[in-house]
Amino acid sequence: MLIRIKPLYSLVQFIFLYLLAGTLSAAVDKDSAVIRSIYSEALTSRIAYHNLVLLCRKAPGRLSGSPQLNTAIQLTKQFLQEAGADTVYLQPVQIPNWKPGYTEAIVAAGNRKVHLHALPLGNSVPTPAEGITASVVEVHSFDELNALGREKVSGRIVFYNRPMDPTLINTFAAYGKAVDQRVAGASKAAALGAVAVLVRSLTLACDTFPHTGQLRYQEGITKIPALAIATCDADSLSLWLKQNTDLQAFIKTSCRPAGDTVGYNVIGEIRGKKPAEGIMVAGGHLDAWYNSPGAHDDGAGCIQAVEVIRLFHSLGIRPVHTIRAVLFMDEEITQTGGKKYAQVASAEKENHLIAIESDRGGLLPIGFTFDCNEKDLEILQKLKSYFEPYRTDLFIKGGSGTDVAPLRSSARILAGLLTDSQRYFDYHHSANDTPEHVNQRELQLGSAAIASLFYLMDRRF
Numbered sequence: 439m440l441i442r443i444k445p446l447y448s449l450v451q452f453i454f455l456y457l458l459a460g461t462l463s464a465a466v467d468k469d470s471a472v473i474r475s476i477y478s479e480a481l482t483s484r485i486a487y488h489n490l491v492l493l494c495r496k497a498p499g500r501l502s503g504s505p506q507l508n509t510a511i512q513l514t515k516q517f518l519q520e521a522g523a524d525t526v527y528l529q530p531v532q533i534p535n536w537k538p539g540y541t542e543a544i545v546a547a548g549n550r551k552v553h554l555h556a557l558p559l560g561n562s563v564p565t566p567a568e569g570i571t572a573s574v575v576e577v578h579s580f581d582e583l584n585a586l587g588r589e590k591v592s593g594r595i596v597f598y599n600r601p602m603d604p605t606l607i608n609t610f611a612a613y614g615k616a617v618d619q620r621v622a623g624a625s626k627a628a629a630l631g632a633v634a635v636l637v638r639s640l641t642l643a644c645d646t647f648p649h650t651g652q653l654r655y656q657e658g659i660t661k662i663p664a665l666a667i668a669t670c671d672a673d674s675l676s677l678w679l680k681q682n683t684d685l686q687a688f689i690k691t692s693c694r695p696a697g698d699t700v701g702y703n704v705i706g707e708i709r710g711k712k713p714a715e716g717i718m719v720a721g722g723h724l725d726a727w728y729n730s731p732g733a734h735d736d737g738a739g740c741i742q743a744v745e746v747i748r749l750f751h752s753l754g755i756r757p758v759h760t761i762r763a764v765l766f767m768d769e770e771i772t773q774t775g776g777k778k779y780a781q782v783a784s785a786e787k788e789n790h791l792i793a794i795e796s797d798r799g800g801l802l803p804i805g806f807t808f809d810c811n812e813k814d815l816e817i818l819q820k821l822k823s824y825f826e827p828y829r830t831d832l833f834i835k836g837g838s839g840t841d842v843a844p845l846r847s848s849a850r851i852l853a854g855l856l857t858d859s860q861r862y863f864d865y866h867h868s869a870n871d872t873p874e875h876v877n878q879r880e881l882q883l884g885s886a887a888i889a890s891l892f893y894l895m896d897r898r899f
């Protein structure tokens with residue numbers, strides 16, 4: 439049956455819809471304009487990049503337990519105060535304290551003695567004071583190692599030389615497929631009687647930088663020293679081993695654990711108009727490997743978190759939710775900073791709307807990963823169009839960051855800033871991770887993306 443609409447009603451309805459559409463588009467325009475202003479402020483300010491340079495120059499090698507980490511804590515606390523945070527505080531955390539010491543690795547290639555670019559993996563035990571001299575056996579997988587068996591491994595130095603897969607476009611996936619050698623290689627080799635391990639650095643570049651990182655010893659198995667060697671050296675060593683299967687290496691390292699100590703998560707916030715609505719956390723980790731200025735990993739993430747505070751403050755955007763920057767301790771060794779933060783948040787019954795981590799380098803941002811339920815993901819997907827003009831509109835379900843992951847049970851949304859990761863592992867965990875390799879614009883596009891996401895979420899959630 440056809441229903442005839444009264445002409446007067448239809449006119450009123452038309453006017454109402456017209457006004458509603460006008461109001462909605464005005465809101466959309468206002469949001470777009472605010473986001474534009476966030477990006478403009480970020481892209482014209484030099485403060486964030488300047489702070490990153492200061493952090494890397496004054497506190498390079500800021501590993502857990504190092505004096506440089508204390509410098510970094512004081513420095514970033516000051517950055518947060520200068521950024522306009524209304525509250526800045528330090529949250530004590532028990533952190534490990536392992537010392538890298540002195541290291542050398544020499545191989546006898548023909549009648550030459552060649553010094554390898556080598557550094558200890560984090561948590562490695564030292565060699566005896568006189569060092570270790572043994573023949574080297576090369577493997578590419580644990581299967582290959584086990585096939586050799588105790589007979590061919592015992593008393594020797596195992597050399598893991600499986601490269602990261604260069605055909606994978608996602609370099610983090612390539613890293614994930616090679617990192618077992620670094621994390622578990624020492625114990626796997628020790629189980630067959632090996633005396634030490636050399637591990638090919640986890641980078642796609644052919645360079646002379648040892649890229650270190652954490653190893654884990656398996657309970658009940660003899661702990662043997664483990665060194666990372668540069669990829670160029672790994673290629674050469676592999677070649678020399680083909681010429682001489684009895685090639686001898688000498689390694690010596692004085693690295694050692696030195697008992698736990700106390701560090702501090704550095705926290706700064708702008709209190710929301712209605713703080714009970716929840717907290718929005720932007721985070722990065724403040725610690726960096728002993729051999730690295732830690733510009734991309736993860737000075738950039740820390741500086742971006744501080745910059746989110748500065749952007750809200752300097753543009754006079756007063757959020758409903760509380761906006762908090764958290765610079766976590768000890769991501770690289772035992773992740774105690776993230777765990778402690780989540781523990782305190784739960785004890786204080788804090789309500790977290792979102793916790794996002796930037797720990798994929800201060801590289802060109804391309805989008806976000808979201809770990810949340812379908813309904814929230816749907817709301818977030820509707821925000822995507824705001825990021826299209828800034829080419830940061832890849833919204834992917836799943837994944838956040840190591841330091842925010844412990845908040846899983848209490849935070850509504852966990853997230854990560856996605857970057858173009860092609861160059862990330864050129865720098866990762868090496869002396870090559872310098873501020874000169876961070877592009878000021880790319881760094882700030884990341885800061886602006888997180889601040890814009892917070893601005894929109896503050897109005898939609």
Ligand SMILES: [Zn+2]
Pocket residue numbers: 723735736769797
């Ligand atoms: Zn990192």
